[in-house]
Amino acid sequence: MKFRKSEKKDVEIIMEIINEAKDYFKSNGIDQWQNGYPNEEVILNDIKNDESYVLCDENNKVVASCVISFRGEKSYNIIEKGSWKSNLPYAVIHRVAVKNKLKGKGISSELIKEAEKMCLEKKIKSIRIDTQEDNKSMQRLIIKNNFEYCGIIYISDGSERFAYEKLL
Template sequence: MDFRKSTIKDIPSIMGIIKQAQSYFKSKNIDQWQDGYPNEDSLKGDIENDESYVLIEDGKIIATAAISFRGEKTYNKIYDGKWISNDKYAVVHRVAVGDGYKGRGISYKIIKFSEEKCKEKGFYSIKIDTHDDNFVMRSMLEKNGFKYCGVILLEDGAERVAYEKILEK
């Protein structure tokens, strides 16, 4: 298994994984990614910003994530808590694993890869948000050393629970 930067040609495969995640959320009554997001335009933006990655196994895309070092304006204000640090940070978005690959520690690999990318760029904080009802993601974050920090509001006003992990230098 290897990570690589995503290309425009990868969008159909990435969207297939995103659609699987959307179906999973819907089946669990989780109101995340149910409004047409993420879509091809958001994926194109990730690719154009050099922030999109895919995990490949046997020549097939099995997972995806975006790692951004540009900050996140919706993180400027946090409610019912506070961030651990005010240092520069990376944001990991749009984490999704193909249905046939769940339960194999793929999310752990995505987090470890994200941490490596951060350290390469001199970033020692990772911030992530997710839907309050996304207990699978929340559990994965906590198992990987992320601490719950509070609630952020998306641009549309939707609430998301926010986590941060400080990396060792």
């Protein structure tokens, strides 16, 4: 697999993968990404900010995408029913999505491993991530990759999210 920054030419396939994820969530009763978010404008903004990444297969076809940001996350400033593991500078992983036909093959874990490599290169020793309470598959991924549950955060629309941190 090849990990690289996303480019504008990738937007269509990234949106296909995200729309598959939206359908998966809907069919599994998960109320995530059901309000038009993320959309093409969000993805283009991620690319513009140099925070969008893709994982490509041996044929150079995009099979997964995510955001890895080092700008902090306003929603993480207040955490309830717990606390962050550290006050260190951190990376944030957002919008993890994998082609449906490749789910369960460790692709999401590869994205996390790439984020860890980027952190170590930048001497960042913490990664944070969040997900909805009913997104059990994402919670399993997060725990499998040695993140620790830290508490509850609220995103800009007021929705509650489980928050996790991993120290490197």
